[in-house]
Each structure stands twice: as C-alpha cells, then as structure tokens.
Amino acid sequence: MIKRSFEKIKPYIWLLSFAVFSVGSFWFGFDPGKTIYQSFTKSFIEMLIFIPFLFIIVGLFDVWFPKEKIEKHIGQESGIKGIFLVVILAMLQAGPLYGAFPVAYILYKKGASIKNIFIYLGAFSSLKIPMLGIEIGYLGINFTLARTLVSLPLFIAIGYLMEWYLKDKDFKINEV
Amino acid sequence: MFKNIVVPFLNILILVSLLLFIVPPQMIVKYLGAGSGALGFMIAAVVGSITLIPGFISYPIASGLLRQGASYSTIAVFMTTLMMVGVVTLPLEIKYFGKKTAVLRNSLNLIAAVVIGILIGIIL
Numbered sequence: 001m002i003k004r005s006f007e008k009i010k011p012y013i014w015l016l017s018f019a020v021f022s023v024g025s026f027w028f029g030f031d032p033g034k035t036i037y038q039s040f041t042k043s044f045i046e047m048l049i050f051i052p053f054l055f056i057i058v059g060l061f062d063v064w065f066p067k068e069k070i071e072k073h074i075g076q077e078s079g080i081k082g083i084f085l086v087v088i089l090a091m092l093q094a095g096p097l098y099g100a101f102p103v104a105y106i107l108y109k110k111g112a113s114i115k116n117i118f119i120y121l122g123a124f125s126s127l128k129i130p131m132l133g134i135e136i137g138y139l140g141i142n143f144t145l146a147r148t149l150v151s152l153p154l155f156i157a158i159g160y161l162m163e164w165y166l167k168d169k170d171f172k173i174n175e176v
Numbered sequence: 177m178f179k180n181i182v183v184p185f186l187n188i189l190i191l192v193s194l195l196l197f198i199v200p201p202q203m204i205v206k207y208l209g210a211g212s213g214a215l216g217f218m219i220a221a222v223v224g225s226i227t228l229i230p231g232f233i234s235y236p237i238a239s240g241l242l243r244q245g246a247s248y249s250t251i252a253v254f255m256t257t258l259m260m261v262g263v264v265t266l267p268l269e270i271k272y273f274g275k276k277t278a279v280l281r282n283s284l285n286l287i288a289a290v291v292i293g294i295l296i297g298i299i300l
Contacts, residue, residue, distance in 0.1 A: 011179055014187045032197060040193040043230045047185060054181075096228065098188060098265045101272045102181055118281065125260040125285075131231055138239040139251070142300060147252055150295045154288040161284060166277060176180050176271045 050095030054102060057093065061106045071111035078113065083156060086116045090123035094131070100124040101176070108173040115163035117173070122155025184268050188228065191264055195227050201237045208254065209244040217293060220250045224257030225286055228264045249297030256289035 009016065018040070025033020061070070074082040086107075093100070103124075104117050112120075127148060135144045204223060208216050229237070238251050261282050262269065269278040 011183055014190055015183065018190045036193045036197045039196045039233075040189055042233070043189045043192055044186075046230050046232065047189065051182065051185075096230065097259065097262060098185065098268055101269065105272060121281070122260065122285070126256060134231060134235050135255075138235040139242065143248060143251070143296075146296055146299045147256070147292065150292050150299070151256065151288075154291060158281075158284045158288060162277075162281065165280065169276075171277065172274070173272055174274070176184070176268075 047095075050093075050099050053094055054099050058102050058106050061103075061110060065110060067110050070107070074107070074112045074116045076113045078116065082113065082116050083119055083159075086112070086120040087123045087127065087152070090120050091127050091129050093124060093128055095128075097121065097125045105173045105175055109175075113163065114166050114171055115159040117159075118162040119155055119159035122158055123152070126151055184271075188265055188268065192228050192230070195264070196229065196233070199223070199227065201233065201240075204237055205240050205244060208241050208250055209246050216246065217250050217253055220254035221257050221286070221290060221293070224254045224289070225261040225282075226263045227258065228262050229258055234258050247297060248300040249293040252296035253289050253293030256292050257286060260285040260289060 021033060022037040022040075024030065025037060072078070074085055078085075090100070093103075100121055104121060107117055107120065132144055132148065135147075208220050208223075234255065238255055241251055241254075242248075263282075266278060266282065269281075272278075273281070
C-alpha cells in the first residue's frame with residue numbers, strides 16, 4: 001500500500017521536496033533557500049512563455065501535417081530545401097534546448113531525416129529569433145552576426161556527421 | 177503530456193536554481209573576466225557545458241563579462257556551450273535519444289562551440 005502510493009508520487013518527488021524546502025526556507029528565514037526559490041521563479045516564468053508554443057507546435061505537427069508531406073519536405077530526399085525549412089522552423093521558436101526534444105520526437109515520427117533533426121536542434125539551440133534580439137541588445141550586432149554566421153555551417157556539418165554515423169545503427173527517438 | 181514533459185522541465189529548473197546558487201553569476205564574471213586568457217576560455221567551455229543558465233540571466237552575465245574586458249572568444253564559447261551542450265539535461269536527453277546519440281550530440285556540439293569561440297576570436 002505504502003509502496004504503491006510511493007510509486008504514484010515518485011515522478012513528483014523533486015517538486016514536492018522543493019516545495020517543502022521553499023516553504024520551510026521562508027518560514028524559518030533561511031536566506032539561501034529564498035535565493036534558490038527566487039531564481040527558480042525567474043526560470044519558471046520563462047518556461048510559462050515557451051511551453052504553450054511548444055505544445056502548439058507539437059500538436060500542429062501531430063494533427064495537421066501528414067507523414068508524406070513532412071517526409072517530402074524535410075525527409076531523406078529533401079536536400080538544401082529541407083535544411084532551410086528546419087532552420088526557419090527552429091528560428092521561429094523560443095525556449096531552451098530541452099524544449100526542442102518533444103518537437104524532435106514528433107519530427108522523427110513524421111519522417112524527418114536524421115540530418116535535419118540534428119540541424120533543427122542546432123538551430124534551435126542558438127539561432128532563435130527572440131533570443132537573437134536579446135543578444136543584439138546585450139552584446140551588439142557584430143558579435144551576434146559573427147556568432148550566427150559561424151555557427152550555422154557547423155550545425156549543418158554536425159547534422160551530416162550524426163546522420164553518417166547513425167544511419168545504419170537503427171536510430172530512434174523515444175516518446176517520453 | 178503534463179507529467180512527461182512539464183515535470184521533467186520543472187525538475188531541471190530546480191537543479192538549475194541550485195546550481196546558480198552554488199555558482200553565482202558574480203563568481204562566473206570574476207573567473208572569466210579580463211586577462212583570463214586560454215584558461216578562462218577553457219573554464220568558460222566547462223562551466224557553459226555543465227550549467228544551463230536561462231537567457232535572461234546569461235546575456236546580462238555575458239555583457240558584464242564584456243565590460244570587464246573578457247575576450248569575445250571567451251564569451252562566444254561560454255554562450256554557445258550554455259545553449260548547445262547540457263550535462264544537466266543529459267539524463268532527459270538520453271530518455272529521448274538514447275545514451276549513445278545524446279553523448280555524441282553533446283560531444284560534437286562541445287567541439288563546435290570551441291571552434292566557434294576560436295573563429296569569433298579571429299573575426300572580431
């Protein structure tokens with residue numbers, strides 16, 4: 001009985017411990033705990049912004065885009081145009097890299113090529129337009145432009161390398 | 177979808193908040209500032225790979241570094257590893273991609289980040 005209810009809360013164990021820790025920190029005036037909680041809320045707000053987009057994109061792909069279409073545009077035979085499309089898709093999104101994993105899964109399920117999935121992840125990690133705006137504000141246009149232009153060919157190269165290495169190793173992305 | 181996607185994300189946020197407490201931004205600025213040279217570059221790559229700092233904290237850090245005289249290449253390698261290499265998120269990435277693929281992707285991206293840092297140093 002106890003074991004079963006533990007299994008049920010297990011996925012939430014970190015969240016629960018953190019909630020108890022934070023409440024305790026405020027209750028007893030434990031400053032490190034308060035600082036940790038404050039930086040958590042900052043990140044949490046960022047997450048509230050990107051999660052809806054993520055669900056919309058995953059949902060859209062899942063329901064609206066038939067497999068043949070995705071395969072044709074960003075699948076094995078899609079060439080330069082496929083690369084271009086995944087880069088644009090990534091640039092229009094927001095959020096940290098792990099936010100792209102569910103999208104990578106749905107792209108994989110719909111027949112995107114290995115190369116394009118990893119180019120997508122690369123572009124998602126550091127070419128997102130909302131982030132580029134912030135980057136220009138803090139670090140200047142020269143830095144942002146140089147970094148972007150240097151990064152893109154490297155991501156594409158990584159895509160090719162990953163595909164070359166993984167193509168006969170029965171690559172798959174799991175639904176989590 | 178909530179349990180499988182949002183809960184792991186929240187767990188990552190908790191871990192990130194703990195890490196930010198252990199390694200506060202001021203400390204990062206101190207070690208990666210002016211004259212940190214090749215060692216600073218390497219520290220930037222390691223710190224960037226391990227931690228995961230949200231954009232609205234990492235950009236102010238980067239701009240602080242710049243004002244303190246850090247080189248563009250150190251900042252580039254720091255920002256790039258922060259965005260592309262994630263040791264903290266590796267367990268989640270392994271769930272999606274499997275161990276081999278996840279480790280390979282992170283390693284290749286770390287190499288790419290170092291190359292980006294060096295090239296930025298040459299260009300700017």
